[in-house]
Amino acid sequence: VATIKQVAQSANVSTATVSRVLNKNPRVKSELRKRVERAIVELDYSPSRVARMMRVHKSQVIGLIISDIVNPFFTALVRAVEDVAHENGFTLLLGNSDENSAKEQMYFEVLAEERVAGIIIVPSCSDDCSYLRHCHVPLVAVDRKIEGMDIDTVVLDNVLGAYLATNHLLELGHRRIGLIGAPAYVSVGLERRQGYEKALLKHGLAIDESLIRLGDFKERGGYQATRELLLLDQRPTALFAANNLMTLGALRALQEAHVAVPQDMSVVGFDDFHWGSLMQPSLTSVRQPTYQIGQVAAQLLMRRLQDGPAPAPELVVLSPELMIRNSSAPFRVHSPRAIVPDRSSLFLHESHVG
Amino acid sequence: VATIKQVAQSANVSTATVSRVLNKNPRVKSELRKRVERAIVELDYSPSRVARMMRVHKSQVIGLIISDIVNPFFTALVRAVEDVAHENGFTLLLGNSDENSAKEQMYFEVLAEERVAGIIIVPSCSDDCSYLRHCHVPLVAVDRKIEGMDIDTVVLDNVLGAYLATNHLLELGHRRIGLIGAPAYVSVGLERRQGYEKALLKHGLAIDESLIRLGDFKERGGYQATRELLLLDQRPTALFAANNLMTLGALRALQEAHVAVPQDMSVVGFDDFHWGSLMQPSLTSVRQPTYQIGQVAAQLLMRRLQDGPAPAPELVVLSPELMIRNSSAPFRVHSPRAIVPDRSSLFLHESHVG
DNA sequence: TTGAAAGCGCTAACAC
DNA sequence: GTGTTAGCGCTTTCAA
Numbered sequence: 001v002a003t004i005k006q007v008a009q010s011a012n013v014s015t016a017t018v019s020r021v022l023n024k025n026p027r028v029k030s031e032l033r034k035r036v037e038r039a040i041v042e043l044d045y046s047p048s049r050v051a052r053m054m055r056v057h058k059s060q061v062i063g064l065i066i067s068d069i070v071n072p073f074f075t076a077l078v079r080a081v082e083d084v085a086h087e088n089g090f091t092l093l094l095g096n097s098d099e100n101s102a103k104e105q106m107y108f109e110v111l112a113e114e115r116v117a118g119i120i121i122v123p124s125c126s127d128d129c130s131y132l133r134h135c136h137v138p139l140v141a142v143d144r145k146i147e148g149m150d151i152d153t154v155v156l157d158n159v160l161g162a163y164l165a166t167n168h169l170l171e172l173g174h175r176r177i178g179l180i181g182a183p184a185y186v187s188v189g190l191e192r193r194q195g196y197e198k199a200l201l202k203h204g205l206a207i208d209e210s211l212i213r214l215g216d217f218k219e220r221g222g223y224q225a226t227r228e229l230l231l232l233d234q235r236p237t238a239l240f241a242a243n244n245l246m247t248l249g250a251l252r253a254l255q256e257a258h259v260a261v262p263q264d265m266s267v268v269g270f271d272d273f274h275w276g277s278l279m280q281p282s283l284t285s286v287r288q289p290t291y292q293i294g295q296v297a298a299q300l301l302m303r304r305l306q307d308g309p310a311p312a313p314e315l316v317v318l319s320p321e322l323m324i325r326n327s328s329a330p331f332r333v334h335s336p337r338a339i340v341p342d343r344s345s346l347f348l349h350e351s352h353v354g
Numbered sequence: 355v356a357t358i359k360q361v362a363q364s365a366n367v368s369t370a371t372v373s374r375v376l377n378k379n380p381r382v383k384s385e386l387r388k389r390v391e392r393a394i395v396e397l398d399y400s401p402s403r404v405a406r407m408m409r410v411h412k413s414q415v416i417g418l419i420i421s422d423i424v425n426p427f428f429t430a431l432v433r434a435v436e437d438v439a440h441e442n443g444f445t446l447l448l449g450n451s452d453e454n455s456a457k458e459q460m461y462f463e464v465l466a467e468e469r470v471a472g473i474i475i476v477p478s479c480s481d482d483c484s485y486l487r488h489c490h491v492p493l494v495a496v497d498r499k500i501e502g503m504d505i506d507t508v509v510l511d512n513v514l515g516a517y518l519a520t521n522h523l524l525e526l527g528h529r530r531i532g533l534i535g536a537p538a539y540v541s542v543g544l545e546r547r548q549g550y551e552k553a554l555l556k557h558g559l560a561i562d563e564s565l566i567r568l569g570d571f572k573e574r575g576g577y578q579a580t581r582e583l584l585l586l587d588q589r590p591t592a593l594f595a596a597n598n599l600m601t602l603g604a605l606r607a608l609q610e611a612h613v614a615v616p617q618d619m620s621v622v623g624f625d626d627f628h629w630g631s632l633m634q635p636s637l638t639s640v641r642q643p644t645y646q647i648g649q650v651a652a653q654l655l656m657r658r659l660q661d662g663p664a665p666a667p668e669l670v671v672l673s674p675e676l677m678i679r680n681s682s683a684p685f686r687v688h689s690p691r692a693i694v695p696d697r698s699s700l701f702l703h704e705s706h707v708g
Numbered sequence: 709t710t711g712a713a714a715g716c717g718c719t720a721a722c723a724c
Numbered sequence: 725g726t727g728t729t730a731g732c733g734c735t736t737t738c739a740a
Contacts (some may be wrong), residue, residue, distance in 0.1 A: 003733055014711045019735055027709060044488045048693060049467030053404045054716045061464060069448075070429045078423050084448060085458070091464045094423075094448035096436060103440075110445045113403035115467060134398040135733035136355050187575050220629075255632065271356050274573075275602050278609065281635030357717055366729045373719055381725060405717035406730045 002045040011039035014268040022047055053115060061091045062301060063111035063119045065104060068217060069096040071245055073271045073290055074122065077142065080294025081120060088302050090117065099124045099217060105131050118301045126187040138304040142297040145187040152300040154293055154316040158188055161286040161320035162242065165268040167283070168322055169238040169332075170203045173331030174266060178236035179212045180225040180246050182199025189195035189214070192270065211236055215246045220251025230257055237265065237331055247283065262300060262329035272323065281326035288320050355422045356397035365393035376401055404486070407469055412587040415445045416655060417465035417473045419458060420572060422448040425599055427468045427644055428476065434473060434648025442656050444471065453478045453571060459485050466491060473656045482543040492658040496651040499669075506654040508647055508670040512542055514547025515640040515674035516596065519622040522676055523592040524557045527685030532590035533581040535601050546596040548622065565590055569600045572632070575698065576603025585609055591619065591685055598625035601637065616683035626677065631668060635680035642674050 004022075008015040012283055013032055020028050021036040028036075039045070043137060050061045052060055064081050065075040078094060093116065095107030104124045111309040118138040123129055127147040132139065140152040169177050179196050182189030197207050213228055215221025223240055226249065229236055247269030253259065261264050261281060271283035276283045296316050303311060358376075362369040367386055374382050375390040391397070407413060420428040432448060439446045439646050447470065456553045462485060465473055472492040477483055481501040486493065490600050494506040503600050504685075523531050536543030551561050563699030567582055571576025579605065583590055595601035596629055601623030605615065613619050615635060623639035630637045657665060 004735095005733075015734075016711060016713095016736080017709090018363070020710090023735085029709065032710085044486070046463070046467065046490070046571075048469070049464070049735055050407045050469050051716090052735075054408055054718090054733075057716080061468075069423075069432050070426065072424065072426075075429060078450065089729045091460055093464070094450070095446070096432065096448070100395055109400070110403070110447070112400060114402050114415075115402065134400070136400070138397075155597045163631060248632065251632055277600065278605055278634075279632055336387075358719095359717075368716075370720085370727060370729095371725085373727085377719085383725065386726080400715055405732090406719075408717075408734090409719045411732085 004045075004047065004252070005037045005159050007036065007043055007045050010043060011035040017103045020326045021174050044092070045276045052134060057115065058116075059115055059117050060089060060306075061093055061114070061116045063093050063095065063107075063114075063116045064092040065095045065097055065107045065111070065119065065121045066158055067097050067099045067104075069094075069098075071217070071243075072273060073288075075246055076290040077294035079295075080291045081298040084280065084302060085117050085299035087345050090302075092104075097122075097124045101125050101129075108132065108135075110250075113278050118306055120301055123186075125185050126190075127185060131266060140297050140304070142293060143188065147187075150313050152297075152304065152315075153299045154318065155187070157317050157319055158191035159195040159198065161270065161288070162192040162240070162323075163199045164195075164322040165240050165270070165286050166196045166322065167197035167202075168212065168324065169240065169266055169268060169328060170199060170205075172238070172266065172328060173296045174236075174238040175205065175331070176208070176211060176234060176236040176238070178229045178239045179214060180222050180229075180239060180241040180250055182246075183214055183222075184243050184348075185337055186217075189242070191286050194238060215242075217243050217245060219249040219252070221247045222246025222250070223253045226250040226253035227257075230254075231260065238267070239265060239327070242269075244269060244285075247271075251279075251283075261327050266328040266331075268328055283296075284325045285322050285323055286320045286326040293318060356399040358401065361390065361393045361397055361399050363365055364397060365389040367628075411469065411470055411587050413471050414443060415447055415468075416659075417449065417461075417468075417470045417472045419446050419449045419461045419465070419473065419475045420449055421451050421453045421458075421478045422599075423448075425571070426627060427598055427642075428497075430644040431476075431648035431651075432646045436653040438649055438652035438656065440466045443654075445627075446699050451478045455479050455483075456499075462486065462489075471659055474651050474655055477540075479539050480544075481539060487488050488684060492655060494655045494658070496647060497542065501541075504667050506651075506652065506658065506669075509541070510642045510653045511673055512545035512645065513549040513552065515624065515642070515676075516546040516594070517553045518549075518674065518676040519594050519624065519640050520550045520553035521556075522678065523594065523620055523622060523682060523702070525555060526592070526682060527618065528590075528592040529559065529685070530588060530590040530592070532580075532583040532593045534573055534576050534583075534593060534595040535566060535568050536596050536600075537568055537647075540571075543596070550573075550594060555616075565692050569596075569603070571599060573599045573603040573606070576600025577607045578603070580604040580607035581611075584608075585611065592666065592682070593621045595621065595623050596625060598623060598639075599627075601639070605633075605637075608704060615681050619656050620682040620683055620685075632680075638676055638679045638682040639673045641677050647672060 004015050008018045018036050021033050039209050040311035068074055070322055082092045120140050120142055123142045123146050127145055142154050145153055181193045184190040211299050213225035216224045239250055241250045261267050271281050272287045356367045357575055358372050361373045372390050375387050400434045422428055436446045451458035454479050474494050475494055475502050480498055483500055496508050499507055535547045538544040567579035569579045579627045615621050624639050626641045
């Protein structure tokens with residue numbers, strides 16, 4: 001690998017001149033510039049950003065750590081962040097924490113040590129993110145809040161979203177509504193549960209813990225939670241799944257158990273799938289302004305990267321919207337009970353509910 | 355931001371000792387080690403990987419450049435690469451080229467200049483990737499070949515896959531089969547078209563250029579191609595879409611035009627959706643061993659990262675499998691023609707076919 | 709307009 | 725065991 005020194009030697013100039021050519025400094029005689037450029041091509045030289053970074057402590061790279069790359073919600077987020085980054089001359093490097101704090105920390109450290117200009121993160125855990133506390137680059141949280149950290153944050157009004165979903169089912173006459181939720185140590189999990197409970201309470205219903213299962217944001221979690229709910233003596237007549245992948249898992253479990261949606265079970269999901277309309281039936285769900293969430297997060301980071309006085313950290317809360325489609329229907333007295341899956345074939349695991 | 359010097363000063367040792375502590379060198383007296391560790395915490399010091407890299411020219415980071423982050427095929431690939439990388443103690447940084455050569459080059463340069471240990475790339479363009487030619491780190495191509503570059507490569511047998519799909523439709527009695535293909539400058543596009551043509555020729559049919567439309571690997575491309583095909587005087591009775599997102603676009607166009615699948619149009623796709631079973635009808639498609647493709651690519655890179663003599667570049671070709679489900683059905687004399695979308699509402703664009 | 713030289717933060721001989 | 729020191733490849737004064 002060629003270095004600036006070799007280029008300088010080959011072009012018969014000083015390294016300073018090569019550097020000037022590299023940085024498009026205008027006051028280099030065109031003859032020297034030519035010589036340098038030729039040497040660069042000849043030696044197949046590419047400047048070491050590492051060495052450069054060593055001197056000028058600023059990079060045009062930002063990092064984004066998401067929690068699940070196979071989730072379309074997050075990939076849409078990535079697209080938004082990427083668009084804003086490119087508009088501003090930044091490159092985006094991505095890490096996938098896989099909902100795993102250890103991996104998240106690893107990515108965080110790699111990015112921090114690469115000295116990227118800033119980091120956007122979907123924290124896999126909203127509290128006790130000790131390593132995030134000593135962060136030396138601008139940090140913005142997206143989709144999920146980080147407890148007690150005063151940083152730029154953009155999230156959805158999750159309580160409202162879950163409330164709208166649950167309330168919709170209640171107004172359809174359902175009284176036993178299963179929640180396929182997520183762990184409370186992720187703000188999204190906590191808040192969506194709060195919205196669910198709020199709607200129930202408002203309708204004068206008690207919280208029935210047996211109707212609440214906590215999944216892992218992935219399809220498998222929604223699948224298992226649904227199988228468990230189907231085994232209840234008093235099966236729910238409606239399900240609210242707190243994210244997109246878990247909704248998918250729920251639908252698969254329902255399909256396998258030959259529970260017809262919405263005839264035998266109403267289902268409301270969270271997050272839109274752009275291909276939802278091809279599903280049968282089309283899915284009633286809480287839509288988030290996904291692209292906008294990513295966009296605003298990126299813009300907050302860009303703002304913070306400008307030089308000038310640091311702006312006060314901002315919390316942006318965006319609004320969800322309930323999209324009523326065909327997977328939810330009025331409650332009716334239960335039809336002959338659908339076939340229950342064979343108990344022995346169930347992979348039961350301990351419920352996370354305390 | 356603290357430096358190693360400050361830590362040394364604060365702990366009353368030399369920078370060498372701090373460095374030894376950092377690198378877990380065992381021959382440091384535990385007392386000094388304690389002092390250093392305390393200083394590190396106190397100063398909230400995090401070593402600069404940039405400076406480190408300057409000395410030891412090797413990093414535990416690899417890069418992966420994919421062409422479309424919203425495509426589930428590529429995110430599954432990412433998961434595979436990630437798993438192998440982590441098993442081997444590497445961290446994976448991701449870039450999304452968005453099927454755009456310029457962006458791809460940008461990511462490539464950033465990763466190369468950050469001096470990652472190696473790069474895996476889904477080239478957005480299979481020829482004339484001049485910047486890839488002077489690559490100083492190990493490079494492996496995945497999903498798509500790069501013309502004339504002798505590097506580790508793992509791809510699917512695309513000709514076979516497309517052949518299987520088309521042949522299946524032919525055996526069902528279809529004679530006018532539309533191809534929703536992809537540009538020939540991407541190896542996948544070229545090869546899938548070749549497989550399509552091969553099947554037609556084998557059945558004694560001529561290639562009808564009017565039945566061939568080239569999309570962009572995205573939903574929109576499949577959607578537009580399908581609308582165009584539906585406008586033909588002699589509409590095809592079956593469609594083969596050369597990737598997953600374009601299949602989705604095709605299905606949407608068909609749905610909008612009230613063309614029933616498979617009654618009025620058989621459809622075969624490429625790549626499985628893991629949620630395909632929730633679609634109505636379930637999709638006949640060419641399945642690729644997606645995870646394995648990523649896995650092998652990562653393993654090839656890992657192998658090349660070992661020290662020792664460089665192994666000869668390898669070309670791994672994996673096999674597709676046709677999954678016959680409900681979106682393809684035997685040809686039958688055409689039913690009363692479905693409603694044609696209003697011509698004026700179509701966004702027609704020039705066909706890419708030469 | 710160009711060159712010489714200092715130094716960014718770290719590691720690895722080498723010396724003690 | 726620990727400290728001293730010479731760079732890694734670049735940018736950037738400062739002089740010329």
